[in-house]
Each structure stands twice: as structure tokens, then as C-alpha cells.
Amino acid sequence: MSYSGVWTLAEAKDGKLKRVAFELLTRGRKLADKLDEELASLIISNDVSEEEAERLIAAGADKVYLVNDKKLGNFIVENYSNVMVDLIEKHKPEIILGAATTLGRTLLPHVAIRVEAGLTADCTELDIEEETGNLLQTRPAIGGNILATIHTPKHRPQMATVRPKSTAPAEEVGGREGEIINIDFDSELYDGRVERVGFRTSEEEDVNIVDADVVVAGGKGLKKAENFAMIKEMAQYLDGVVGASRDAVEMDWITYPHQVGLSGKTVTPKLYIAIGVSGAIQHLAGMKTSDNIVAINEDPDADIFKVADIGLIGNLFELVPMINERLAQEKEVEKVEV
Amino acid sequence: MKIITPIKQVPETSNVKMDEETGTMVRDGVESIINPLDLYAIEAAIELKEEHGGEVIAVTMGPPSAEKAIKEAIAMGCDDGILLSGREFAGADTWATAYTLSRCIDDIGDYDLIFCGLQATDGDTAQVGPGIASFLDLPLATYVSSIEDVHIADDTTYTEPDENYIELERLLEEGYEKLRMPLPALITVVKEINFPRLPTLSGKRKARDKDVTPKNSEHIEMKEEYLGLQGSPTRVVNIDRPKVTRGGKMIDARDESKQEEAVEELINYLNANELL
Numbered sequence: 001m002s003y004s005g006v007w008t009l010a011e012a013k014d015g016k017l018k019r020v021a022f023e024l025l026t027r028g029r030k031l032a033d034k035l036d037e038e039l040a041s042l043i044i045s046n047d048v049s050e051e052e053a054e055r056l057i058a059a060g061a062d063k064v065y066l067v068n069d070k071k072l073g074n075f076i077v078e079n080y081s082n083v084m085v086d087l088i089e090k091h092k093p094e095i096i097l098g099a100a101t102t103l104g105r106t107l108l109p110h111v112a113i114r115v116e117a118g119l120t121a122d123c124t125e126l127d128i129e130e131e132t133g134n135l136l137q138t139r140p141a142i143g144g145n146i147l148a149t150i151h152t153p154k155h156r157p158q159m160a161t162v163r164p165k166s167t168a169p170a171e172e173v174g175g176r177e178g179e180i181i182n183i184d185f186d187s188e189l190y191d192g193r194v195e196r197v198g199f200r201t202s203e204e205e206d207v208n209i210v211d212a213d214v215v216v217a218g219g220k221g222l223k224k225a226e227n228f229a230m231i232k233e234m235a236q237y238l239d240g241v242v243g244a245s246r247d248a249v250e251m252d253w254i255t256y257p258h259q260v261g262l263s264g265k266t267v268t269p270k271l272y273i274a275i276g277v278s279g280a281i282q283h284l285a286g287m288k289t290s291d292n293i294v295a296i297n298e299d300p301d302a303d304i305f306k307v308a309d310i311g312l313i314g315n316l317f318e319l320v321p322m323i324n325e326r327l328a329q330e331k332e333v334e335k336v337e338v
Numbered sequence: 339m340k341i342i343t344p345i346k347q348v349p350e351t352s353n354v355k356m357d358e359e360t361g362t363m364v365r366d367g368v369e370s371i372i373n374p375l376d377l378y379a380i381e382a383a384i385e386l387k388e389e390h391g392g393e394v395i396a397v398t399m400g401p402p403s404a405e406k407a408i409k410e411a412i413a414m415g416c417d418d419g420i421l422l423s424g425r426e427f428a429g430a431d432t433w434a435t436a437y438t439l440s441r442c443i444d445d446i447g448d449y450d451l452i453f454c455g456l457q458a459t460d461g462d463t464a465q466v467g468p469g470i471a472s473f474l475d476l477p478l479a480t481y482v483s484s485i486e487d488v489h490i491a492d493d494t495t496y497t498e499p500d501e502n503y504i505e506l507e508r509l510l511e512e513g514y515e516k517l518r519m520p521l522p523a524l525i526t527v528v529k530e531i532n533f534p535r536l537p538t539l540s541g542k543r544k545a546r547d548k549d550v551t552p553k554n555s556e557h558i559e560m561k562e563e564y565l566g567l568q569g570s571p572t573r574v575v576n577i578d579r580p581k582v583t584r585g586g587k588m589i590d591a592r593d594e595s596k597q598e599e600a601v602e603e604l605i606n607y608l609n610a611n612e613l614l
Contacts (some may be wrong), residue, residue: 114572118571145579194517194519194520209514309607313591313592314592315591330609
């Protein structure tokens with residue numbers, strides 16, 4: 001049996017599919033159409049209903065493999081890897097896409113080893129090579145200084161993780177036909193060595209900077225921890241979250257989960273506002289693919305301005321309160337209109 | 339305890355310079371360092387050794403000059419190091435690298451824990467750590483932000499697997515997850531886990547006196563077809579330079595009289611792009 005078809009790994013939480021699951025369908029549909037092959041999604045969970053799985057079909061999947069079992073409620077890599085390897089060996093997909101989330105970046109490397117697949121991390125572009133039909137995977141490397149395009153000439157499947165928010169989610173369209181295939185979890189695939197014994201949300205509420213549409217980030221230019229208050233204020237007006245440069249985190253002005261950049265998180269929000277961030281190459285690597293970038297800095301030569309769509313050169317301690325005041329007004333207007 | 343830390347030597351990239359014409363990194367005058375995120379793995383390993391006794395062994399794959407990374411790890415407090423160096427390893431992708439390192443770790447044997455940095459700052463793939471765990475069929479925890487408890491049975495003849503375990507927290511998108519896993523296990527760490535120490539003077543002396551003999555596939559049993567470029571499923575087909583500048587609008591608001599206008603322009607920009 002030869003390898004055929006494109007698969008996406010659809011992540012879910014509390015019975016609901018994540019947005020990134022639909023982004024992967026945008027990617028997968030394009031590839032499947034170019035290859036004239038089938039597009040399937042794989043859900044591994046304990047509580048995703050068929051009705052919820054139908055949403056993937058409405059958004060472009062031809063098939064959904066739905067594996068629900070109470071032992072699969074928490075992501076334990078060994079169990080999920082066993083499920084995936086089993087299904088890959090049975091169905092032999094040609095391409096498998098996962099999200100470059102903490103889950104995808106743990107599970108796919110584990111699986112790729114076992115099925116001897118080529119795997120490329122954190123892709124921002126995917127295409128099909130015309131002559132060969134190989135998957136072309138483009139990813140940033142060396143702190144975003146280069147874009148490397150990679151392919152897997154001989155091994156199948158070809159696997160990739162895709163950066164969340166690097167493409168729009170596929171829209172759900174009524175009337176699309178597709179098949180949901182319920183798969184019983186074979187208890188022999190349960191590993192059982194690792195156990196999840198607890199979970200706590202961070203003490204702060206706004207640390208999920210990866211999924212946020214708006215990130216307001218502060219850097220060394222803020223000069224002290226207390227000044228993050230005005231960053232938080234701006235984030236509130238914009239329904240966003242607070243990000244930070246490495247400098248700000250190392251000086252203990254804010255905690256590590258807020259850190260954007262190579263040793264922190266990569267974010268791709270609709271709006272990124274960098275305040276007092278000089279724009280070290282590692283920081284730029286973590287945010288420069290944001291849709292809109294605003295920079296506020298007193299140094300006109302700061303590298304952050306190179307990636308900005310709009311930059312304000314000046315004293316941030318004066319400008320930021322002024323901006324916050326205006327944003328507060330805009331909010332008021334919005335309330336009245338509603 | 340016997341702890342192994344696979345590390346990688348990378349170019350010091352905080353001031354990376356690119357050759358505008360070729361799109362490659364200018365390596366002249368660029369120092370090679372231990373991957374900064376590996377320092378957290380080394381620190382975590384040394385801290386556990388200090389608490390529970392035992393030894394820490396650093397392992398790296400690279401050119402002969404990567405000996406420097408091993409010596410730096412020893413200067414920090416690792417007890418020994420292995421340099422995997424040979425032509426057969428050249429051109430390895432993450433699959434072949436994970437294979438090679440897993441063979442070396444298997445050859446060392448009798449380990450309790452393997453600590454890796456989350457990812458290397460040159461490739462940023464985060465694939466080699468999970469790959470090693472997969473090859474060795476070890477329990478894996480990635481994105482680990484703290485070690486809560488390590489339990490080692492006092493009576494080593496008692497082999498009930500539950501007796502030797504580790505409890506740790508992983509930093510995920512929505513919060514912190516606590517796992518309990520039996521040893522041996524492989525852990526990749528994020529920088530929240532600790533503050534890496536600097537090499538001490540006595541550590542440096544120890545590193546200087548230590549012989550790091552390169553090993554290759556003649557010393558360790560490995561399948562030749564899984565090594566280097568030959569063993570790598572992936573190939574780089576093209577390298578591009580992304581556009582660096584957006585050519586955005588700069589508004590000089592250094593003069594107080596310009597501030598109001600600048601703020602208004604920003605609000606207009608946000609409104610025009612439907613960001614409010």
C-alpha cells in the first residue's frame with residue numbers, strides 16, 4: 001500500500017476543537033487539492049462529540065478519525081504517540097500536519113522517530129513541489145534571520161508542525177459531505193508509565209500570550225517594575241495581554257510566561273505593541289510575523305522600528321499615558337454606540 | 339544518580355550578522371558557545387547531583403572543536419563528557435541526531451535521568467530531546483519549569499518501578515501541569531526552572547585537565563545507514579533571507595509639541611486597521 005492523503009492533528013480542549021485545528025485545515029486543504037488526495041483530521045481526546053467533529057468536515061476535512069477514551073483525556077505523549085503510530089501504520093498518510101503548540105511540538109517528534117518520517121518544526125509556509133509532489137516546508141531559523149525550505153525526498157509520511165496563527169482558520173460551510181470514523185482505543189496502546197497528578201493555572205490571568213489577538217509588550221526602557229502598570233492598562237483597553245522582552249523578565253519586572261522571543265514564546269497576534277523594547281534579534285524572532293506592529297521608543301535607531309508598521313519616537317513615559325487616555329475615550333464611545 | 343545532558347554547540351547569535359548577498363550567517367569572529375537553553379539543563383542536572391549524589395555526563399555531537407562545549411560543561415560542574423565526532427555524523431538532521439545521541443546514551447547505560455534544553459537557539463526545532471526519548475522508549479516530559487520531587491529507593495535491590503520516580507511541572511499555554519513519572523526518564527527544560535551557575539575557577543582547572551576523547555561509530559554500536567546526511571529524512575532545498583524591514587511610518591514625537599499629533603496618528607492607524 002502506498003502512502004496517500006493529508007492528515008491534520010486537531011487539538012481539542014474540554015470537548016471543543018481549538019482554533020488552530022481549523023487553521024491546519026486551511027493548510028491541509030490546499031495541499032490535498034494540489035495532490036488530488038483526501039484530507040483527514042485526527043482527534044485524540046476523551047470528550048469530543050461527533051457533532052463537534054462534524055465542524056471539521058464543514059471546514060474542509062473529507063474524513064475525521066475520532067478516538068475518544070477516558071484514558072486519553074490528558075495529553076500524555078506516550079499514549080498519544082501509540083495511537084498515532086498505530087493509525088499511521090494502518091492508513092499510511094502521505095503528509096501529517098500538527099500545530100506548533102506545546103502538544104504538537106512534543107508529540108510529532110516522538111512519532112516521527114518511530115515511523116521514520118521527516119519532520120520540520122514551526123513551518124510558516126507549506127507547498128507541494130511541482131515535479132516530485134514532495135511537501136515543501138518553509139520555516140524561520142537562526143533567530144528568524146533565514147527562511148529555510150526543507151523537503152523529505154524518500155521517507156513517508158512527511159510531517160510538519162505549523163505555527164499557530166500563521167494562516168486564517170478554514171471557514172465552516174454547510175452541506176459539505178464527509179465521514180466520521182469512530183475508533184475504539186485499544187487498551188494495549190495505553191502506556192501507563194506517566195501520570196498527570198495536577199494542574200494549576202498561572203496566578204496571573206493573562207499569560208496565554210500565544211493565543212491572544214493583541215499583545216502589549218514592555219522592555220528595558222520601562223526602567224522599573226511599577227511601570228508595567230501602564231502596559232497592563234493599555235492591554236486592558238485593547239482586550240490584550242502583556243508581553244515582555246528578555247531584559248524585563250531577567251530584571252524580575254514580570255514573570256517568564258510573558259517573555260516573547262527565542263528563549264520565550266513566538267507570538268503572531270493581530271496587533272503587537274512594543275514599548276521600550278529595543279528589538280534585539282531574539283525578540284524580533286518571536287514577534288515579527290505579527291499582523292500589525294507598533295513601536296514606541298525614545299531611540300530612533302532602535303531595531304524594533306525596522307519591523308514596525310508605525311513607530312513613535314519619543315518619551316514613552318509621556319506618550320503611553322496619553323495613548324491610554326485616548327484608548328479609554330475610544331472605549332467609552334464604543335460603549336455608547338453599543 | 340547518573341544524569342546525562344545532551345548539549346549542542348551553537349554560534350553566539352546575540353549579534354548575528356548576515357551576509358546580505360549569500361544570505362548565510364557570517365561566522366568569522368563569531369564565538370561558539372553552549373546553546374544557552376542547554377545551560378538550564380546542565381544546572382538542573384548538577385543541582386540534583388548535589389542533592390542526591392552521583393555524576394553528570396555531558397554529551398555532544400559536533401566537530402572536534404565542540405570539545406570546548408564539553409569542557410565548559412565540566413567547568414560548570416559536570417563530571418565527565420563525551421564528544422561524538424566523525425565524518426559519518428556530518429549533515430545530520432534532527433532524526434539522525436536523535437538516533438546518534440540515543441546510541442551514545444544507551445552505550446553509557448545505567449542512567450536515571452536525561453536533561454535537555456528545550457531547543458537550540460540556531461535551529462529552534464525542539465525535536466532532538468523528544469526524539470531521544472522516543473528512540474530509547476523513555477518517559478518524556480517537555481517544557482519542564484520545575485522539579486518538585488525526586489524519589490530514589492534507598493534499597494537498590496528493591497526494584498519496584500514505582501519506587502524511583504520524579505514529580506515535575508510543565509509550563510503549557512494555559513498553565514502548569516504536574517506529572518509523575520518513573521525513572522529513567524527524559525526531561526526538556528524551560529528557563530524558568532533555575533539560574534545557571536557560572537563556571538568556577540576550580541571547575542575550569544578540572545576541565546583543563548580532563549581528556550575529552552572523541553568517539554565515533556567505531557566505538558559505539560550504530561547503524562551506519564541512520565547516521566549523518568544519509569540517515570536524515572529531511573533535506574534543505576533553499577535558504578532565503580526574509581524581508582527585514584516593513585518600511586513603516588516613523589513619527590518623531592521627541593518634541594513635546596508633537597506628542598498630541600503623534601498619539602492621534604496612532605489612534606487613527608489603529609482605527610483604520612480595525613484594531614480597536
